[in-house]
Amino acid sequence: MIKRCIGCGAKLQQINPNEPGYTPKTDAKYCMRCFKMNNYGQIKPEKVNKNNQDVINLMNKSTSTVFFLTDILNINAETMQTFQSITAPKILVISKSDIIPNEISGDKLIKSLQETYHVTTDIIALSAKKHVYTKSILKYMENNNIKKAYLAGYTNCGKSTLINEITGKNDITTSSSVNTTLDFINIPIGSLTLMDTPGFNYQEPLYNETNLSLVKKINPSTMIKPKSYQTKENQVFIVEGVLEFQNFGQNKVIFYISNDLDLKKKYASTTETYPLSIKDNTDIVIKGMGFINVKKACTVMINKNAKPYIETRNSILGGCHE
Structure with missing residues (x-):
């Protein structure tokens, strides 16, 4: 049986320290990269083996629903084109929808996105302040008899953080870095299963794994001040x-x-x-x-x-x- 790191999904191996999934221990749950990231905040940039189309193709071949996550500051033509290219049943999930203070209600934002980006599927707006709303994904799954679903989105969009909030655990590796999830991770939640996926990468990224200081500054952890x-x-x-x-x-x-x-x-x-x-x-x-x-x-x-x-x-x- 193949053992995978529960933090990033990489296949665990004891052979090459420079390859994803390396750990010196045969009984480890985390690879060395995730262990150091979780315990010491040491970030080692890692290249994801799966490109955007690989991830899309795998999801499109499945009958499972896809929750596509993006935050309000990262809604753009490329992210929405990726969302539209998913032919499996899908829902658009807007995280941190209230990170812009007193600007627009969740309902008005949803209507605006439907008109601007021609979204015909359901849209769920999550709150940055009221973490209880993270449960709305599980509620949606239960109400629509969805037993298994993918959680997809661009790198650093907060998928792993959202899963940790939903499960009440901190098993999945999170960081202000790019590509913390390297492969698919199955997360059982009662009778339901969420599958964390490797993050999509922009075709021409404004930042990458070499300028982590900019990555940290770009992603707001608090309410922004326009x-x-x-x-x-x-x-x-x-x-x-x-x-x-x-x-x-x-x-x-x-x-x-x-x-x-x-x-x-x-x-x-x-x-x-x-x-x-x-x-x-x-x-x-x-x-x-x-x-x-x-x-x-x-x-x-x-x-x-x-x-x-x-x-x-x-x-x-x-x-x-x-």
Whole structure:
């Protein structure tokens, strides 16, 4: 019988310390990587053997339901395209739906996502503050006679943390890192079974396993404080020294990003840019980081290096600021 690490799902082995699943002990429950991560906070980046399509294909061949998890700051075209490519029965789960204070109710957010991303399946909005709502996944399974379900999502979306909250245990390895789950993990919960899956990876990620400090800053652990500005001509906003947004004109913009991210302003830049036309009440989505709500139509100049991470959409917050 193949033994797997209960923290990351990797096959346990005692041969190669540089390969996933290594442990010097034959009776270990955790691989050395997960043991050190759980007990000492030591993070060893690990490459996942399964790519996005491998995971999607496996789920699509199954009759099991898929709960696709994303948080409100990581809703973008790529994550939603991945969700739509799942042909198995599926539900969209929005974690930390209330991490943006007093902006929009769960019901309005669900309606907005249905319209913006053409979601026709059920959507469950989970609370960041009221952990009791994590049980809504189990309740959904029971009400719909679902005995076994996958929990899928992009790396670092909080799947393992959610499972630990649901089970009341801390068996699954969690960290502000990428790729903590390396293979499928079956988690029995009474008569039900959840299967944690390896996280999907962005085609062009803003961060990876080599810049863990940015990973930690991007993922908010507390309620975010939206940063609102009445902008002036030729004003430049710089996020973490890598993303530049120039000249919103006379406008109002609100940054919905982690409180830990560095956001600076200045009035001059020599950075090479490209133009992005914005309509009234539009979100500029920063893939993997958050979004900027822009109130009035304008043409904003963005540094060319940021282009792979930028897209726009009608505001998912609706007209609540108007």
